Amino acid sequence: MIKRDRSEWTSVPVPSIVSKELFDKVQAKLEWNRQYYRNPRVIQLLSSLVRCGCCDSSMFAYRRFYKDKRMKVPKVYDRTSYKCNYKYRQAMHAKKNRHGFKKCDNMEIKVVLLEDKVFKMIEEVLIDEKELRKCMDFFKKRTQASQLKLEKQLKQNDDKANKAYVIKKRLVDLYTSGEIEREDYVEKSLDTDNDINQLKLDRSELMKKIPLLHNKDVVDLSIKKFCVSAKSEYKKCGENRDKQREFLLKYVDKIVYYNEKVAFHGFVPVKVGKEVAQLEFVIKEKVLMSDRLNRKNRLKNNPLLQITRKEHDASL
Numbered sequence: 001m002i003k004r005d006r007s008e009w010t011s012v013p014v015p016s017i018v019s020k021e022l023f024d025k026v027q028a029k030l031e032w033n034r035q036y037y038r039n040p041r042v043i044q045l046l047s048s049l050v051r052c053g054c055c056d057s058s059m060f061a062y063r064r065f066y067k068d069k070r071m072k073v074p075k076v077y078d079r080t081s082y083k084c085n086y087k088y089r090q091a092m093h094a095k096k097n098r099h100g101f102k103k104c105d106n107m108e109i110k111v112v113l114l115e116d117k118v119f120k121m122i123e124e125v126l127i128d129e130k131e132l133r134k135c136m137d138f139f140k141k142r143t144q145a146s147q148l149k150l151e152k153q154l155k156q157n158d159d160k161a162n163k164a165y166v167i168k169k170r171l172v173d174l175y176t177s178g179e180i181e182r183e184d185y186v187e188k189s190l191d192t193d194n195d196i197n198q199l200k201l202d203r204s205e206l207m208k209k210i211p212l213l214h215n216k217d218v219v220d221l222s223i224k225k226f227c228v229s230a231k232s233e234y235k236k237c238g239e240n241r242d243k244q245r246e247f248l249l250k251y252v253d254k255i256v257y258y259n260e261k262v263a264f265h266g267f268v269p270v271k272v273g274k275e276v277a278q279l280e281f282v283i284k285e286k287v288l289m290s291d292r293l294n295r296k297n298r299l300k301n302n303p304l305l306q307i308t309r310k311e312h313d314a315s316l
């Protein structure tokens with residue numbers, strides 16, 4: 001395709017899909033929405049990192065304002081929460097296609113509450129080597145899970161390779177006995193060779209991982225290094241939200257939330273030579289009543305976190 005200058009374009013008249021009146025009406029509506037849109041897109045600290053623990057949808061942050069009419073001068077508060085996008089995802093599908101959807105009963109959670117919890121998990125567990133190790137399956141079922149899984153993969157790989165060698169030999173037999181044509185033989189044996197080469201590569205990858213995950217010193221050192229650098233990076237963030245966001249994007253794989261239960265998923269990279277294995281961890285906590293109360297008290301004592309109706313109107 002050649003991109004031509006606009007002056008060289010040839011115009012062809014096409015009938016319009018929508019009427020001029022409808023087009024104008026929609027444009028006017030869009031313009032109105034642009035001017036009056038009160039819920040602009042704001043990136044939260046955990047945006048794109050939170051998933052619903054019930055239906056595995058992503059959870060999005062939305063902000064809304066509400067008025068406290070009990071005061072003489074009505075106060076306007078704003079609340080931003082993470083909410084499962086189950087309903088929206090469901091609405092995008094026709095009724096007859098919704099049977100695959102698991103019904104979700106996850107409640108929304110205030111952004112600040114979840115953020116506080118995640119920071120608490122970082123401070124108490126993520127940057128503490130001893131605590132972090134407790135959150136790793138690797139140390140719980142060391143021999144069962146990781147080793148057996150890798151050994152199983154290795155066996156499957158070897159079985160496949162053996163089969164490929166048998167096929168290769170059979171092809172040679174068929175060709176020499178004149179049962180298949182030369183073209184057919186070349187094509188099929190090339191395919192088999194490709195398979196064998198891939199399996200050889202996979203095997204060497206697996207072989208590297210097996211001793212890697214069982215090299216205690218390497219694993220210990222990696223966790224130590226991970227916690228030390230997480231700690232120093234976390235300290236550097238301070239109250240700077242951009243830096244906090246950067247930190248979270250680096251250290252959080254996902255945060256799974258389901259009715260008060262929070263699970264922080266991440267992994268420690270274990271590097272040996274060119275290989276990097278991932279040592280997974282899951283930090284589990286619950287949002288307690290005390291967390292909510294602490295938040296409320298902090299809010300009460302911090303006038304900066306509250307805005308009045310006047311200020312709210314002025315900011316729009």
Ligand SMILES: [Zn+2]
Pocket residue numbers: 052053054055056057084085086104105106
């Ligand atoms: Zn959900």
